[in-house]
Amino acid sequence: MVRARFAPGLLLLLSLGVASCASDEPPRAPGAEARAYFPLERGGHWSYELHTGFFSASTRMEVTARGEHAVRDSNEALFLMEEKLSGRVYGLEPAGLVGYRVADGYVTRIPAVSLGEDGRVSIFGGDAMSFLPLDPTPGQTWGDRSEVFRESGGARQVWTAEVETVGSMRVAAGRFDDVIVVRSQQWDPEWDASEPLHSYEDYYARGVGLIRSVSRNNASWWFMAVEQELVAVRFDSLERE
Numbered sequence: 001m002v003r004a005r006f007a008p009g010l011l012l013l014l015s016l017g018v019a020s021c022a023s024d025e026p027p028r029a030p031g032a033e034a035r036a037y038f039p040l041e042r043g044g045h046w047s048y049e050l051h052t053g054f055f056s057a058s059t060r061m062e063v064t065a066r067g068e069h070a071v072r073d074s075n076e077a078l079f080l081m082e083e084k085l086s087g088r089v090y091g092l093e094p095a096g097l098v099g100y101r102v103a104d105g106y107v108t109r110i111p112a113v114s115l116g117e118d119g120r121v122s123i124f125g126g127d128a129m130s131f132l133p134l135d136p137t138p139g140q141t142w143g144d145r146s147e148v149f150r151e152s153g154g155a156r157q158v159w160t161a162e163v164e165t166v167g168s169m170r171v172a173a174g175r176f177d178d179v180i181v182v183r184s185q186q187w188d189p190e191w192d193a194s195e196p197l198h199s200y201e202d203y204y205a206r207g208v209g210l211i212r213s214v215s216r217n218n219a220s221w222w223f224m225a226v227e228q229e230l231v232a233v234r235f236d237s238l239e240r241e
Contacts (some may be wrong), residue, residue: 028207029235037180037204038107038132040079040100042067043236046209049172050085051227060086061228066097072120076101078113080121099123106130106142129159132204136163136180158187160196169203171212172231176205208233 029039044065049058066080078099099110099121108128113121130144140163161184169179181203185196197219203212213228 027234029209036134037136037206038100038209039065039207039235040102040107041065041235044209045232045234045236046230047232048228049231052225062086069115069119069121072116072122078110078121078123080113080115099128101128102134103128104130105134107132107134129157131159131161131184131202132182133163136182138163138165138180160185160187166203169205169211171229173211173233176208176211178206179211180204 029036029041029044042065046063048061048063050061051058062084064082066082068077068079070077078101081098081100083096083098097113097115099113101108101110108130110123110128113123115121127145130142133140133142142161144159144161145157161182164181164183166179166181168175168177170176181201184200184202186198186200188197195218197217199216199218201212201214202210205211208230210228211230213226215226217225
């Protein structure tokens with residue numbers, strides 16, 4: 001799910017190491033992970049095509065699941081995703097790590113972390129944000145608040161979200177039969193209390209993860225949307241670092 005830097009401190013999901021598969025039956029994460037809409041499976045690879053605005057060329061986004069790492073000065077751990085862009089895109093970082101953990105029935109995301117030479121994670125991106133229920137059901141709604149980049153002034157984010165069933169959906173990587181969409185909004189009362197600053201539609205396939213995402217910046221008429229579509233996916237085992 002791409003989260004562009006439209007507002008101060010708003011980071012976005014980039015992507016990872018290339019995948020190859022464009023059949024009607026794309027691979028699914030093995031074992032128990034196949035029951036999740038956002039597999040935290042070490043060695044997973046998702047390759048996306050990214051489009052921004054009306055005049056930009058497409059860019060490849062690559063996302064690699066790097067597995068669980070201990071958090072520095074803590075007993076907790078984060079699951080890391082390494083994200084890379086093949087070219088420059090306005091508002092998006094070219095590469096980075098994003099941390100994930102399961103908490104209180106949701107998959108949560110910390111938008112900016114770093115990995116030390118000792119294999120431990122340092123968190124500098126602020127609070128975790130709940131973006132996907134572990135057992136999503138149609139009509140389910142929730143809200144969350146998070147503060148990002150608090151060390152550099154930060155920005156307080158207020159989110160609302162709702163789950164809808166999509167059913168079957170085709171993208172470049174193939175057809176998926178068990179798809180949900182999470183429609184979420186980021187609110188900034190200082191901009192407009194009646195309309196969200198950013199709006200997102202994130203489509204997830206069971207056992208595969210994110211297959212399509214559309215984000216809109218409602219404050220900028222000239223940069224209306226970022227579209228991200230899955231073109232290939234695979235699940236490999238990676239050697240431990």
